[in-house]
Amino acid sequence: MAERGRLLVISGPSGTGKSTVIGVLMARKEGLEFSVSATTRAPRPGEKDGVDYYFVSRDRFNEMIENNELLEHAEFVGNCYGTPRSQVEARLEKGITVILDIEVQGAAQVKKAMPEAITVFLAPPSLEELERRLRGRGTDSDETIRRRLETARKELLLAPEYDHMVINNEPEQAAEEIRAILES
Secondary structure (H helix, E strand, O other), X not given: OOOOOOEEEEEXXXXXXXXHHHHHHHHHOOOXXXXXXXXXXXXXXXOOEOOOEEEOOHHHHHHHHHOOOEEEEEEEOOEEEEEEHHXXXXXXXXXXXXXXXXXXXXXXXXXXXXXXXXXXXXXXXXXXXXXXXXXXXXXXOHHHHHHHHHHHHHHHOOHHHOOEEEEOOOHHHHXXXXXXXXXX
């Protein structure tokens, strides 16, 4: 029987580069799989259902909560996000390390449900750099960026509650730090 996989939870403010760092990490280390979250938000250009997210209605999302189908869930900037429980459990049983890219409320829920989870807070080098990255995306209004920065300030205060904190100055280096954490 395969050794049980590990659960890696990565959180950090929107625009910190979580997706980029996770992509680098997955390219460097075998046996990792990304957990696809469910969300009520609309797909961004190029995003695919079942690959980037499971795009669901608010009604379906509420049904998933009621049926205990989510390992964690939260509302963030007006949209709901959650991790389908069955997907994660099945992979862990097969010995696969599962990566969750979730916000701080969800990370706390996962840590409570699965204390063995390894939590990493990915932080931006500075709030100024975070704002530059958010504006560089070209996907958000000034008001949305303002809300994301306000949320980031609050999230940064929760970083000490994580097992590890990694500053994303450069995605290759951040991915290497996270790989070392997984292997320790």
